[in-house]
Amino acid sequence: MKQKLIDASIHLFDEKGFTETSVQDIAGEIKVTKGTFYYYFKSKQELLRDIHLNYIGYLLSQQDEIINDTSRDSRNKLHDTVFMLIHSIRNRRKSARIFFREMRNLAPEYLEQNMEKRDLFRKNVQGIVEEGVRKGCFQEDLNTDMITRGILGVANWSYYWFNPEGDVSDEELTNIYLEMILNGINKK
Amino acid sequence: MKQKLIDASIHLFDEKGFTETSVQDIAGEIKVTKGTFYYYFKSKQELLRDIHLNYIGYLLSQQDEIINDTSRDSRNKLHDTVFMLIHSIRNRRKSARIFFREMRNLAPEYLEQNMEKRDLFRKNVQGIVEEGVRKGCFQEDLNTDMITRGILGVANWSYYWFNPEGDVSDEELTNIYLEMILNGINKK
Amino acid sequence: MKQKLIDASIHLFDEKGFTETSVQDIAGEIKVTKGTFYYYFKSKQELLRDIHLNYIGYLLSQQDEIINDTSRDSRNKLHDTVFMLIHSIRNRRKSARIFFREMRNLAPEYLEQNMEKRDLFRKNVQGIVEEGVRKGCFQEDLNTDMITRGILGVANWSYYWFNPEGDVSDEELTNIYLEMILNGINKK
Amino acid sequence: MKQKLIDASIHLFDEKGFTETSVQDIAGEIKVTKGTFYYYFKSKQELLRDIHLNYIGYLLSQQDEIINDTSRDSRNKLHDTVFMLIHSIRNRRKSARIFFREMRNLAPEYLEQNMEKRDLFRKNVQGIVEEGVRKGCFQEDLNTDMITRGILGVANWSYYWFNPEGDVSDEELTNIYLEMILNGINKK
DNA sequence: GATGAATGAGGCTTCATTCAT
DNA sequence: CATGAATGAAGCCTCATTCAT
Structure with a gap:
């Protein structure tokens, strides 16, 4: 039931936005009453926080595997990172969009946690780039911060338009990028 | 007065979001009453529409100049486009973020207009890339659609983090990208 | 201009009701601004009062002529009264309906005046009936109060359905009644 | 609770009018909050519609019994109709007045339904009159439409002045009429 | 005479949340 | 576990009215 509520919210939050989605909407979506919602969640915000934590947790754990895979070089790790992000569009797109768009609606305490983890993810990617520079894969004079943000821009932006069921597959898009x-x- | 209301709203919509900003907030920001707001706008939505139209109109007019500058080649035009976008962050960042984030809150009719213009902008950039391919500047086998979206991802994403007052100037960032x-x- | 405002209001008050008609509606109807309205009337209520006074004044003056026409007997006077009311539908229907429906919206002081005049009109009709009884035209044991109210019911009700342009003319309807x-x- | 809300509204709508009565007034009348009102009604209009449907439904069901009573002739049925209307003043006066006065405030769809039922009621009375003509009770050359409207005028008008607790009882008034x-x- | 700008009060409605059952 | 009833705060919007020009 809790998971059904979460799934329904993710769908609705992505479609209409957090504020524009009422607890009634969520409950109605799976044919229960608002009371049921409050049996499982202390508040609407707590639900949003859960969605955020789940998404960023997923991202960091995936990233962890990529970084610690000693069999791959920096180029490969960059590839794996971009692929991981684009591949996740299939089942995490909604969460991701909520993640980026509804940060504001988190309580300040959670917002901070959130931003820290987000920064951590970015710094980790930057780590890959810097490793590549050190190891001579990439050019020496890169502004790794800006470059990393650019790479993430390419990948993240695809959440707003990429259709995994379309002509170009996630592998192909990763290769193009x-x-x-x-x-x-x-x-x- | 109307402009003051628009400016105040842009600030607040960017900071708190369209739905989370009340007409009271907007009016209070410039010390007038809600009644005044409704003297100038038929509804909160109409104001949002104005902001959107103004932003996309600005973007298209800037793009127009870039495209029709016959003294510049494809690479230069791409540079100009990216620079225009990043340079606009200084005074259009808020509008831009509202543009991308609050589309949902437009009435369906305006939403459609909006998307058309947005697509037009993207297609125009794609036109620059294709011109470059035809003229031998860029590689022949580019998937120009995907590449264009990637380029726009890099530029647009910077609206969420780039600080024009920081260490890296807008010219420098454009060059890096x-x-x-x-x-x-x-x-x- | 004042008369144009009055005419427009009568039309709108009848169509939508006093409260549902805004001063803006009235001004807009004749293409002037609200300011103009307030140049001619102290308030919306004052306008309503004017409409009421005008209507009841008209009614009483017409009634006066009927009552004082010494050439007509009680039956004729009753006929003239009913005819006067039904005949007035052509150009007074709207005022009449406003008169009956929007009394509530008058300030208490005017309301009282209004009811007094309304009662006076009714009492005058009752006077005709009683005269008829005294003079042997009508039955002796009539409850003249109730009968008068019944007669007025017949006539007044026609304001809600009678179409003077239809098959039955106002003379014919008067005769039927x-x-x-x-x-x-x-x-x- | 729902019924209490309805009763309170009928009282207030009759006294002050639909538009002039706020949801706050209704809720306050029975010491609950506006929220409670909206728990039971989707809108203020829906409540008005309920009142209308209930009233006209009552009228038609009463009329049904009268029409189908084979033991009564046309004169009796006319009597029963007028008595039913006047007798209903005691507990339906307010609903009736709301019915006639607040039609305008119904949504167009309900308005139409409403008028149809209202016409049906009138046509049914006209049926009684026509039956009387056919059976030789009433004069042959009656304009039954106009006469029916006149009769209803007499009865309906009494809703605006008749006091069932006064000197004249409802039976007596019916007999007089x-x-x-x-x-x-x-x-x- | 007429206008445009501004106000402030109030109305309808939505909604997150609580609580007894 | 789940529901239904109730609340109270807040939001969008309308409108009569005022006033300086």
């Missing part, structure tokens, strides 16, 4: 990031679009 | 997009980060 | 009131519908 | 309608007031 990695090729651009690594080698650029200039004619050689 | 154009270098990545054109030549990649791989060590040559 | 007078015949019923005087002789009944029973087969003789 | 039936006598006038059937035999007229002329001295024989």
Whole structure:
């Protein structure tokens, strides 16, 4: 029941927004009453927090595996990171969009936690880039902070338009982007 | 007065969100009464629509100049586009974020107009990329649609973190991104 | 201009009701601004009062002529009264309906005036009936109060449905009603 | 609770009018909060509709019994109809006045339903009159439509002034009116 | 005479939340 | 576990009215 409520909320929060979705909407979606909602959640905000924690937790655990895979070099790890993000669109897109869009609606305490984890994720990606620089994969004079943010921009933005069921698969899109990031679009 | 109301709303919508900002908040921000608000706007939605139309109108007019500047080649036009976007952060960041985040809250009719114009902007950028391919600037086998979306991802994402007053200027950031997009980060 | 405002209000008050008609509606109807309205009337209520006074004044003056016409007997005077009311539908219907329906919205002081005049009108009709009884035109044991109210019911009710442009003219309707009131519908 | 809300509204709508009565007034009347009102009614209009449907439903069901009573002739049925209406003043006066006065405030769809039922009621009374003509009770050349409207005028108008607790009882008033309608007031 | 700007009060409605059962 | 009833705060919007020009 709790999971059903969470799933319903994720759907509705993504579609209409957190504030625009009422507890009634959520309960109605799975045919229970508001009372039931409050049996499982202390408040609407607590539910939002759960969604956020779950999403960022998932992201960090996935990232953990990528970073600690000693069999892959920096380029591969960058590839794996972008692929992980784009691949997640299939079942995490809604959570991701809620994550980015509804941060504001978290209580300040949770917001801070949230931002820390988000920064951690980004810093970890930056770590991959810096490793690549150190190991001579990437150019020496990169502004790794800006580059990392650019790479994440490419990947994150795809949450707003990419259709995993369309002509281009997630693997293909990852390859297109990695090729651009690594080698650029200039004619050689 | 109308402009003061618009400015106050842009500030508040960006900070707290459209739904989370009450007409009272807006009126209070500039020390007038709600009645005054409704003297200038038929509804809160109409104000949001005005903000959207103004922003996308600005974007398209800037793009127009870039596209029609015959003295610049495709690479330059791409540079100009990215620079225009990043440079606009200084005074259009809030509008831009509202534009992307509060689309949902537009009436369906305006939403459609909005999406059309947004698509037009993207297609125009894609036009620059395709021109570059045709003229031999860029690689022949580019998936121009995906690449364009990637480029816009890099630029748009910066609206969420870039601080024009920080260490890196808008010109520098544009150069960093154009270098990545054109030549990649791989060590040559 | 004042008369144009009055005419527009009568139309709108009848159509939508006093409270449901805004000063804006009235001003808009004749393409002036609210300010203009307040140049001619101290308040919306004052306008309503004017409409009421005008209507009841008209009624009483018409009644005055009927009562004082010494050439007509009680039956004729009753006929003239009913005819006057039904005939007035053509150009006074709206005022009349406002008169009956919007009394509540008058300030208490005007309401009282209003009811007094209304009662006076009714008492005058009752006077005609009583004269008829005294003079032997009408039955002796009539409850003249109730009968008068019944007669007025017949006439007043027609304001809600009678169409002077329809098959039955105001003269004909008056005759039909007078015949019923005087002789009944029973087969003789 | 729902019934208490309805009763309170009927009282207030009659006294002050639908538009002039706020939901706050209704809730306050029975010492609950506005929230409670909206727990039971989707809107103020829905409540008005309920009142209308209830009233006209009552009227039609009463009429049904009268029409189908084969033991009564046309004169009796006319009597029963007028008595039913006047007798209902005691506990339906307010509903009735709301019914006639607040039609405008119904949503168009309900308004239409309403008018149909109202017309049906009138047509049914007209049926009684026509039956009387056919059976030789009433005069042959009656304009049954106009006469019916006149009879209803007499009865309906009494809702605006008749006091069932006064000197004249509802039975007596009915007799007075039936006598006038059937035999007229002329001295024989 | 007429207008446009501004106000403030009040109305309808939604909604997160609580609580007894 | 789950419900139904009730609350109270807050939000959007309308409107009569005032006033300086």
